[in-house]
Amino acid sequence: MDVDALEVRKEELRLEEVVGEGTSQIVISEPVSVPEPKPVVASVIDFAARTRITRVTVLPGKVVVDGVVSLSIIYEAQVPYQTVHVFHAEVAFSTFVEIPGAEPGMVAVPVVTVEHAAFEVLPDGRTVVVRMVLSMYVRVVRTAIVEVVTDVSGIPGLQVTKEMIKAETVLGEVTAQAVVREQLTVPETKPPVVSIIDYVATANVTTTTVLPNKVIVNGVISLRVIYEARTPYQTVHVAHFTIPFERFVEIPGAQPGMAVVADVAVEFVALDVTANARGITARIVIEITAKVVRVQTLQVVTGVTGVAGLEVEKELVRVQEVLGENTAQAIVRELVDVPPEKPPVAAVLDYSATPEVKRTIVAPGKIIIDGAVAQRIIYEPLMEPTQTVRTLHFTVPFSEFVVLPEAKPGMVARVFVQVEHVNFEVPPAGEPVMVTKVLMLTARVFRTRQVTVVTAVTIGKPACTGVITANLVNVREGPGMTYPVITQVNVGTQVSVLEVTSDWLRVRLPSGQEGWVFAQFVRHDCMPRG
Template structure:
């Protein structure tokens, strides 16, 4: 490609990838069968999920803390061989080597359960031995403003490439306090003293309006406390509650992309003063950081010859493609025991929308997930009490995106656009319209041109002792011509009788005597 006279540049604000890496970790531990569940004879199935709770950057390394959550279905060790289920959590801590990473940079992480083994503990059927293989991925980025050359300069030969990048329009941070008053669960004793509080936050939904990002999320607090009993045993309880807030981001519009990170900066749980130890108040300080971006296609120069240019290594997430699909979900079910039958439905609301699995095949992304719905209704009884029930609706769909391949990064955003519920007899019918938006990207590393160094003006050739012919250019004077050829003004005037500074015109051909050196 041969270029234009003036180099053209465009400014990009991108999340430059500093480092990324994957580390495998083996998590081993034991889970106790909770009282009053019977002991275990045989494991039937294990549903497993892993979640990252915290990523802390130290120089060239990330410390990752997370939780492995298990839902285990088993046959009881008793004559009736009844089937039961139990819930267990195992914490894990590991590190990922990330050359170049420094505290304060942005991080994104993902953990996948690659394999798991759960078996009854030898000699103790009330314990289970757990061994899991986790794959922990961490990417470190830093926001940078880069001016890239987009057109080949004049006199150069260039190789170009067309990239689609997520150009960061703006990013803003806001600190918020979310609070919740709640009762100690009935199966737990009252609280005498709080020993420790651990809190995590999860963003469940984002919505863009002009100059603002609306954020929905869930905070989960785990409380370790001394019970108000004579023997003062130590107990643990957890509480999850939802929050909704916003971050002002000037320049944001509804059609842009948004990512929000939530970091727990502080968490306190205290008994309410007016109620004796059975009612608690949680106050959690969150730092919400919103990144608003939009896809942008840009041409970059990856190789330039013929002139001097400054190249820089651009390491970014290149957007391979985007797509969306609408899915209609219909679920018919009976009211769960011991809930009464429905006479009239008052309201429906979405509690959580989650993607549980994504899989890339050639030119297609397969998505699995679920929507948790709450239905508030009037019961079919003489006193017509109001009840609420919860229902999980699973979905499976796919989005076609040309060029996607296994191993690329997938970002999925499911949004419930419409929902309705109706009841007839003992049956409740839920209908939802779900929009699933998918963006596929891959890490890309390229050397790109960011500036052009002007070529030095060559010194005109004027052999000493000779006289050359020169064509006058616009703006030339005898003095400027003498400076160009390092000669004397009077020598040029004497060599061109009849030509004066007043009648020197562009296009005239004059003689220029070259000064002999030495």
């Protein structure tokens, strides 16, 4: 065998490898109250439920998921005309799913589905006990670097088996720390602060923007401060604050239009009370992780046979394979009123538009995307002598869908929204401005696929050779008559002897198949006979 003739092509993949998956069911029983202005409840007619994940925490071997179920409860009122009303309520939940191999720092993707709900109206008519069954599915992924073999050639008789993989690969991933400093003011309705007892801080990414070789990450930090008040009884109070942040990370190769997955975590919080006791100085250290992903279709080698003496190394990978992907365009039109305190618009000079996905629903054959576009326009005012340039901020909601035949409820989906074009129709007399936006929506659904890929092919050390000395000699799975027969060989067949025992030889056939043959049927040069 010509060693130099063997050609092995490899490619390094940065895959979103699935560490593990798990499911759990949650049973919730929670009373909710009908607001006072509404009539009391006679019976519940129907409901609508939406789930929202508020926090995901990856611990060793498990994932903790916190969230809220938002309910719209339609009911028949206990009044003479039996009118139908609706009230809204929120029920919080917290659960965990055991996933062996999960470790802090990995990414967990939860999917929550309301499977069943029942309602019991208490005698007072103002309290309804909600009993729900939630189904939780969690997938934990990490970025894995795998060098896979994509082709093997150069030696006659090689039989190479390949499989196609369509998966998200990571173009680049960066983790960076940032310090957010903010001067917070305690609301006037609350007493001044003597000392801070405790705090709870969480961070969420709201939007991401891809620029050449960098990614801008916008988000908010939700801070809840528990403090001792400057009152005669030293009462304990809580104050809530929302702190926005904007940071960027450099990712070589990133380009506008690419997809980004970003996460943020609070690492450290320092809070100091100001001298006037009405302010809090906050210093918050956050860790931002951003990765630019792209869909890549690749043929990988899963088996190499046909030539004796090859050593093939394999590795089992669990990839998050793209089962389906599609795009759609949507046109969103909205009449925007200029607030009375601002002058009407004469002409729009510049604008910015940032889309945010608030909710994603995987329905049969489609992905429903709810979100909003935050816009800022810079405009020249109408009939203002100084012509001072003004700004106007507004948010336009949208609800669209992307047709995806492979989509089924319960699947993991990933969506991306881009604002491709914005047009402004400014009326001459200062009426509301018509804003038209063209959105590009991309949706993907995934499945976990296990693939044993070839990672290396080399020519092994020369093996002992042998010749079969009889016809219809059985080749077995193991060294003994009780093992199943794999195939049969005839006199004159050349074999490579891989292992020698007292009565049996492990051999490799010309086809590359391996098995055990009774030693008396093989003439070989591995050891003296007799």
